[in-house]
Amino acid sequence: MELRFELKQLYLKETFSIAYGNYDKRDTLLIELSHQHCKGYGECVAIDYYQINLQGFVLKLKEVQAQIEAQKIIHPQDFFKFLLNLNLHPFLLSALDCAYWDLFGKLENKSFIELNNLPSENLVESSITISVGDIYHQIKKIENSSWNKFKVKCKGLNKSNVEKLLQLNQNIALDSNASFTGEDCIWLQENPDVKKFSYLEQPRSVGNYNILKKESFANWMADEDCQNIDALEELLPYYKSINIKVMKCGGLTPALEMIKKAKEFNYKIMIGCMTESTVGISAGCVLTGLVDYVDLDGANLIANDYASGSFVENGKIILSQQPGLGIELK
Structure with a gap:
């Protein structure tokens, strides 16, 4: 399995105003897990009131990349148990969990619903x-x-x-x-x-x-x-x-x-x-x-x-x- 990740930006159609402040864009981290020509995707977004640091997430991914890529293709429930041992922030954990569900379904030719x-x-x-x-x-x-x-x-x-x-x-x-x-x-x-x-x-x-x-x-x-x-x-x-x-x-x-x-x-x-x-x-x-x-x-x-x-x-x-x-x- 191969792990790739990329920092991107999401631009809002108009200024988004909430009690916490006004926003025109959001930084996001796109995760890709691939195996046998199939690719699964997940993402997490920098939300300031959750104190999300995407640069910190990138450093963490580089630290655990070899462990993730060494994993065999197993059921997503078991892969999640493996992820729990890596001490990941919930936002980053989510991006990897979702990417793996997407990949696993594509490998099995079944939707998440199925x-x-x-x-x-x-x-x-x-x-x-x-x-x-x-x-x-x-x-x-x-x-x-x-x-x-x-x-x-x-x-x-x-x-x-x-x-x-x-x-x-x-x-x-x-x-x-x-x-x-x-x-x-x-x-x-x-x-x-x-x-x-x-x-x-x-x-x-x-x-x-x-x-x-x-x-x-x-x-x-x-x-x-x-x-x-x-x-x-x-x-x-x-x-x-x-x-x-x-x-x-x-x-x-x-x-x-x-x-x-x-x-x-x-x-x-x-x-x-x-x-x-x-x-x-x-x-x-x-x-x-x-x-x-x-x-x-x-x-x-x-x-x-x-x-x-x-x-x-x-x-x-x-x-x-x-x-x-x-x-x-x-």
């Missing part, structure tokens, strides 16, 4: 993200969109803006990226109209969720508070829903385990994404038959997507029919 016997019909539609901005500009974007579901970013709570969004009679979620205060959360979860929002994502900074009440009018959804499977039990009294991102939890292998455990706890589950190319979005798409919400618009927001595979069109998940994750570079 290999894991996953549902692929009647998939939940994805939302599209509306950046932080003037409320009337946000509303205009929603009204002019061909998508049916929306995730509206906000920086802090503006009660008047909340009321304007609720009046739209659209499928809308709120994502404050941890910018709500305790008082904001109390107002939201005690307001019956807030039930109209499909969910309210990561209201407060990491670890400050004790004020949240699961059995309230707000469908609180954990994102940064829910990094991996270990967080699920602790968050139970506070959150009804969780956002599982393949990159955040360490890959497709742990994502499958996390979904299984979350269902046992009766969480509502979303498959979400970062700013990602079709390489990353294809990995998320294969899990959408297992979940309640989908937010996989990452590749739709960038101008220079460098891959093809599964994709999202006006919110509808279009699964690749090719082996593995169906990823090919353009």
Whole structure:
């Protein structure tokens, strides 16, 4: 098996504004694993609020490259166990795990869906993200969109803006990226109209969720508070829903385990994404038959997507029919 990797940049179609800041581009690390003329792909993205250092990832890959290339072709579950011994950051672990699933499926001539016997019909539609901005500009974007579901970013709570969004009679979620205060959360979860929002994502900074009440009018959804499977039990009294991102939890292998455990706890589950190319979005798409919400618009927001595979069109998940994750570079 051969390992290759390359630093690239993803350019956004327009400035993306969230509570953490404004972004025009994202740095990304593309991983390629190849064997017998088949190539599998994975990626991870530099997200500053996750403190991701891609240059550090490159150094780590150079350190472990010989060990990875010496591995025989084994089942992806076993390959993941090998990867766990390399002490990798979850984002880098995810890129390698996804690349290997893609490669293994192509070698076996079977899709990830087939290999894991996953549902692929009647998939939940994805939302599209509306950046932080003037409320009337946000509303205009929603009204002019061909998508049916929306995730509206906000920086802090503006009660008047909340009321304007609720009046739209659209499928809308709120994502404050941890910018709500305790008082904001109390107002939201005690307001019956807030039930109209499909969910309210990561209201407060990491670890400050004790004020949240699961059995309230707000469908609180954990994102940064829910990094991996270990967080699920602790968050139970506070959150009804969780956002599982393949990159955040360490890959497709742990994502499958996390979904299984979350269902046992009766969480509502979303498959979400970062700013990602079709390489990353294809990995998320294969899990959408297992979940309640989908937010996989990452590749739709960038101008220079460098891959093809599964994709999202006006919110509808279009699964690749090719082996593995169906990823090919353009």
